Amino acid sequence: MHRRHFLSTVAAAGALCANPAFAQGKLPAGPVRILVGFSAGGGTDILARIIANKLNVLWGIPVIVENKAGAAGLIAAAEAAKAAPDGNTLMMGHINALGIAPALYPKLGFSPDKDFAAIALVGQTPQVLVASPKSAATLPALLEQLKKKPGEVSFGSSGTGSAQHLALALFEQSANVSALHVPYRGAANVMTDLVGSQIDYAFEGMTTASPFIKGGKINAIAQTGLKRAKAFADVPTVAEQGYPGFNASIWFGLVGPARMPADVVARINNDVNQVLKMPDVVSRLEEFGAEDGGGTPQRFDAFMRDERAKWARLIQARGIKVDA
Numbered sequence: 001m002h003r004r005h006f007l008s009t010v011a012a013a014g015a016l017c018a019n020p021a022f023a024q025g026k027l028p029a030g031p032v033r034i035l036v037g038f039s040a041g042g043g044t045d046i047l048a049r050i051i052a053n054k055l056n057v058l059w060g061i062p063v064i065v066e067n068k069a070g071a072a073g074l075i076a077a078a079e080a081a082k083a084a085p086d087g088n089t090l091m092m093g094h095i096n097a098l099g100i101a102p103a104l105y106p107k108l109g110f111s112p113d114k115d116f117a118a119i120a121l122v123g124q125t126p127q128v129l130v131a132s133p134k135s136a137a138t139l140p141a142l143l144e145q146l147k148k149k150p151g152e153v154s155f156g157s158s159g160t161g162s163a164q165h166l167a168l169a170l171f172e173q174s175a176n177v178s179a180l181h182v183p184y185r186g187a188a189n190v191m192t193d194l195v196g197s198q199i200d201y202a203f204e205g206m207t208t209a210s211p212f213i214k215g216g217k218i219n220a221i222a223q224t225g226l227k228r229a230k231a232f233a234d235v236p237t238v239a240e241q242g243y244p245g246f247n248a249s250i251w252f253g254l255v256g257p258a259r260m261p262a263d264v265v266a267r268i269n270n271d272v273n274q275v276l277k278m279p280d281v282v283s284r285l286e287e288f289g290a291e292d293g294g295g296t297p298q299r300f301d302a303f304m305r306d307e308r309a310k311w312a313r314l315i316q317a318r319g320i321k322v323d324a
Contacts, residue, residue: 025267028087030061037073043207103312118301123290126225167203167248229289
């Protein structure tokens with residue numbers, strides 16, 4: 001984060017705290033829906049339910065998670081963008097719909113820049129570079145393999161243009177190597193084929209990969225955040241293994257429709273920040289490697305804009321295209 005932006009974020013946070021009435025703000029009338037663009041049980045859904053359960057108690061009104069799965073989160077995003085801006089419809093935003101999709105789909109049906117009010121970043125989860133039981137289990141050995149057999153070493157992903165695919169693309173660009181990308185329709189199929197050594201490697205979300213790593217079915221080579229997640233403190237980052245600044249984390253954050261009243265945004269932001277500091281919530285988030293959440297709406301808005309610019313540059317440079 002640039003120093004100027006950091007200082008402005010701190011100043012905004014200070015102003016919020018200095019004005020108790022604004023910080024407390026106004027509650028939505030309720031019931032509140034938190035839309036999730038993926039099926040129940042996935043990482044986005046789990047984080048949304050953790051937040052919803054706590055807000056339910058804090059507010060004394062129903063806070064309900066609704067799963068609107070499909071199109072990598074775009075269906076839920078389109079619905080959230082068109083909802084009334086009263087705080088009764090929110091969305092657990094995800095890197096796919098609000099970070100990557102704008103550069104992949106010229107006609108989204110919504111504008112991530114104009115149609116959403118940023119509320120709070122909930123967390124960033126590193127992906128993990130994982131290897132099949134028969135593949136090299138260190139980054140130097142993998143790199144040697146990639147340089148000997150360019151375009152032949154297979155990497156599975158949850159689909160072309162997914163966060164997992166773009167982590168691979170960023171890795172190829174950073175290391176100046178070429179791999180064989182094998183797109184699947186979801187992470188479950190990737191893990192099945194990786195465990196069975198039908199594919200060699202994959203970048204996968206920590207939430208999905210953790211049970212397989214801990215069960216000894218696949219090997220963790222590196223994680224993609226700027227720092228090691230506490231849940232996998234013994235797994236080095238790609239950045240510390242020779243690629244400074246490498247970051248391909250999956251992120252989650254609460255958003256609402258644009259033009260939400262400032263006092264409603266402030267109240268929800270304030271309470272989400274309170275939830276994120278609760279010891280049991282901190283513990284749960286750490287299980288998934290979800291860290292660095294919280295802060296002002298301005299911080300989250302700037303973060304999303306930076307992410308969109310970053311992935312747009314990579315998508316253009318690598319010539320990544322998907323069917324519209």
